[in-house]
Amino acid sequence: HGSPAELSHLDGASLLSFLRNFVIDAPMDIYVCGDVDTEQVADLCVSLLPAAHDDRRACAEIPQLLPLAGPQQILESADVSQGRLVLGFRTPIRLGATVAEYAALMLMNLLFGGDAYSRLYNHIREQLGLCYHIASYLEPMAGLLLVEAGVEPEHRSAVVEQVLQELRELGTHGPSRAEVERAQALARQRLDGAEDDRESLVHFHHARRLAGTNGSRLQLHAALAAVPAEAVQSIAATTVLDTEYFLGPQESA
Template identity: 25%
Template sequence: MELVKEHLVEKSGFTLHIIPTEKYKTNTIVWKMKAPLENETATYRALLPNVLQSNSKKYSTTSAFRSYLDELYGASFYTDVSKKGEFHIISFTIEVANEKFLQDKTPLLQRAIEFLSEVLQNPNVTNHEFDEATMQKEKRSLKRRIQSLYDDKMRYASVRLVEEMCKDEPYSIQASGEEDKVDEITGAALFEYYKRAFKEDKMDLYIIGDIGLNEVENFCSVFQYEERTNPSHKNSPEKNVTKVKEVRETQDLNQGKLNIGCRTNISYGDSDYFALQLFNGIFGGFPHSKLFINVREKESLAYYAASRVESHKGLLMIMSGIESGNYEKAVSIIKEQLKLMKEGSFSEEEISQTKAVIQNQFLETIDSARGVIEVFYHNIVAGTEVEFTDWIDKTNSTTRDEIIAVANKVTLDTIYFLSGMEGENV
């Protein structure tokens, strides 16, 4: 496996991560901003990057903004908001061709970095207010995105499970914000929040490609921010489950959504994190897993059945689509598979197969520039240092007993069932 190294440079107000590699013919630039998940700021943070990516002071219309990107050999630029554990992450990404591979030697990397600087530091603001037309357009778009979450019942069930399971914890807050809070955000209020975020957030700039260290560092002198002390925010304390919560909801839909949340109290960087990944792979993470084979294939109870780990919050989520009448049986079989994992009822072949799939999945992830950045960024979120080689070496060295020990840490917390109207009396 080719080892990818990141070179860290502490700049004023942000950390620069330079990742030289000859693997790609493009250069990828990602600016990340991390802050605690909070009800008061979530909708502001969901709206802000979309307003910033719409135009700037220099490129004051969307067409001028996009035309300049076209001049950079069709560079792509997009934003994203997400949550990792109880942190709210804003990302700005530019992908641009590497001029080394072009006859035209326009300094595309430098221009792309300067463009990102323009977007972040010179917004389309007049009299301390964001442009009103831009605000209205992006507020409508944000409300549509939030609404689409509720229209997609698979995603809706996942959201509702988290809301119920983590009711008094920041993790229950949605990264996309709340629809009923969008309209109250004014251009002036968003500009005030913009100043606060760029003053307080933990900010990291990643640049990956066939690039020179000194050259990139010089290009990044265009970013000027105040020094800051980034307070160490931690996830909510581990939670001991005393009683499994059961929540049922009915809507007009054809297929019931059975989602179950468990506490693992294991997070990224913990000594048993890779054993948790193996547990999840055998239990429900892959097509050869117990949930897929027993709930979906053997019993034909589910249209889909799978599980996933939330790496920074210590949760395991089980997702399945079932007929409403199969609720009791499906819950029973899922519980039985978890019990079998705790008892160590899985074969050496299942362990070997899962190790191979996890390693292949990891290698596939780091095959893309964005994937490499995401793996590195896990360390920023977790405040730890997991090496790329750990994904291969520690996965390989994990034992059956370590997987069983992790299985016995997994505790059922909340069962959420969204059924069709015919399921009201289930």
């Protein structure tokens, strides 16, 4: 969002003022990792952060999504050697959903395009050779699934159609048992790996705090093992294209 022209009015003084006000006024969550005295840390935070517990703004509520007006297409060009295609899909699940619903969304993303063994990578990249790379990932706070691919301009339409076809197939026939089991194993492995990553632990808990849910990693771990193929199929069947964006080389504009 934005443009370089909007930066012209900024200077060091205004940025410093923004930073000071932000530290004092913005909602804040403090995470402490390690074998430490939590009361000592709390006292230290109060002494170093003015208005740490009384005068800060409340967290804003997550807004409702605007109604879908139909798929939109955005085509742009720039001095790039390779086209970049992004497809934005709306899913029926957001991070504030139940643990079981979110677990099903995670598996749907993994077997659709979130892994090297996924349908998108195997069919569109490996079998058809229509793109340099392709992958899907989630923006769960907004309930979005994004498919990103490196594509030559002449292959853009074919890649879009193949992605939509794979989604239709998944929503109509559902995943195989092998696909679900592989996605379950990978999702649980990644979740286990977060135990040794402080940043991942903080991100997991803070995102759920912002979403107004308190599902734990252990609950999600258990839910992943219990997701039926029908739940994955249902999410795929109700996932719809919102936006097609393509950034291509200037000569392709």
